[in-house]
Amino acid sequence: MDPTQPANGAARRRRPRRSRRRMRPLSRITLNLAPMIDVTFLLLIFFLVTTTFKRPEGIFAAQLPKDAGIPSAALPISPIIVRISQPTPDGDEYQIRIDNFTRAPQSFGELARFLIDIQGNPGFDRQTPVVIYPGRDVRWDHVVNCWNAAVRAKCENITFGGQ
Numbered sequence: 001m002d003p004t005q006p007a008n009g010a011a012r013r014r015r016p017r018r019s020r021r022r023m024r025p026l027s028r029i030t031l032n033l034a035p036m037i038d039v040t041f042l043l044l045i046f047f048l049v050t051t052t053f054k055r056p057e058g059i060f061a062a063q064l065p066k067d068a069g070i071p072s073a074a075l076p077i078s079p080i081i082v083r084i085s086q087p088t089p090d091g092d093e094y095q096i097r098i099d100n101f102t103r104a105p106q107s108f109g110e111l112a113r114f115l116i117d118i119q120g121n122p123g124f125d126r127q128t129p130v131v132i133y134p135g136r137d138v139r140w141d142h143v144v145n146c147w148n149a150a151v152r153a154k155c156e157n158i159t160f161g162g163q
Contacts, residue, residue: 079129080118081161082111084146086138094142108149115153126156133161 081099096105098114105111118124130150134143143160150158 077128078123079131080115080124081131081133082146082150083133083135084138084142085135086142089137092139094138096146108145111146112149112152115150115155119153119155126154128155129157129159130155131159131161 078100083097083099085095085097087093087095096108096111098104101114101118103114105114115130119126119128132143132146132150134146147158
C-alpha cells in the first residue's frame, strides 16, 4: 500500500488545479485623434465665418458726428460788467458803461434791452453773471434802477462789485 493514501480507503483528495491563463502580450493604449482633429477644424471654420472685423479708424474714414457745426466744449463764462458813474457830484445825471462792448446804453430801459440782446450771443445766457460796479458818488436810486433793469432782462446771476 501506498503510505500517502489513507488506510481506511477514504476517497482521495484531489488538489485543485490552477487554471493557467494564457499570458497575452500587453498592448499599447492609443488615442484616436481623427475625431478630435475634425472637431477642431469645425470650430476653426465656425469662428472664421462668424467673426466680423472692424476697420481701424486711423486708416479709413471715421464716423463724424452729425452736429459738426455746434461746438462740443462749453464756452467760458465771462461776466457782463456794468459800470455806473455820476459825472457831477450833485446832479441827477448818470453814465452807464458795459466793459468789452462799444455801445453804451443811455437809460435803464436801454440797459434792459441791451442785456436781452447780449443773451442771444454765443457764450451768454440768463446764467451769465452780471456784475454792477457803482461809482463812489452814484446815488442809490441809480444802483437800484440798474439792478431792476437786469431783473427785467431776466438775468439770474446779478451781483455787486467793489470799487
